[in-house]
Amino acid sequence: MSQFSPLDAEIRDLLRFAATRSMLPRFRALSDDQIEMKGKDDPVTVVDREVEEFLTEALTRLAPDVEVVGEEAVARDESVLEKLNGPCWIIDPLDGTANFTQGKEPFGIIIALADAGKAVAGWLYDPNKDRLCHTKAGEGAFIDGERITAQSTGETPPVAAISRIFMTQEQITETEAKLGGHYTFVDIPRCSAEQYPRLALGVNDVSAFQRTLPWDHAAGALWLNEAGGKVARFDGSEYRVDDYGRTGLLGAASPELWDQYVALRSD
Secondary structure, three states, X not given: XXXXXXXXXXXXXXXXXXXXXXXXXXXXXXXXXXXXXXXOOEEEEHHHHHHHHHHHHHHHHHOOOOEEEEHHHHHHOHHHHHHHHOOEEEEEEEEOHHHHHOOOOOOEEEEEEEEOOEEEEEEEEEOOOOEEEEEEOOOOEEEOOEEEOOEOOOOOOOEEEEOOOOOOHHHHHHHHHHHOOOOEEEOOOOOHHXXXXXXXXXXXXXXXXXXXXXXXXXXXXXXXXHOOOEEEOOOOOOOOOOOOOOEEEEEEOOHHHHHHHHHHHHO
């Protein structure tokens, strides 16, 4: 039985419109002057800014009393992060910007709704597949209205996608030394809107992240936990959107796979 609420439908329509108007027409069609670098290996495009502006206005109309924390707004003014302490929408307007600028998939849009530092709802949209992963705290995880339960790959050894982008060489060497014989390592997609579904749909078993910004992880972490997987800090504490300064986060297709990875990493 499909479970697609009026809010899910509203968000889906906003995401579809943003992708159709701003994102898909510019895929593989960006000019050099439409791409800037915010930092090393951290591009931003005219699409990021246009989609965030549209969604900020639309979500404010939808819920005038809820603040908006957008990735690009934070890039301009870090004080926007203070809004994470209360009711807020969290927007990643173009998740996978690096992929997008290179003319390759995956990329998507992520929205989370949070309150008191915790995500209470989330939406991860893949415009190429027109796939919407959505969840509300305590109500389960869904794809396009159909409830899903996280499943592992069933592979031996399990499949691990480990983000090395923000790790030091020492951290990379240590991770590979401890885990190399226990996992099949695969590349990350550089897109949380794709990585979290991979952990629930039998593609990857575990995925470790160094940087844990709320627009990348708030929606996906809630969605995977609601699907029966596990996302938590390496010390077992829950992921909070207002704890954006911490590093290290692990997602897994099941609590057992999460425990196994942490135990091997801690040896």
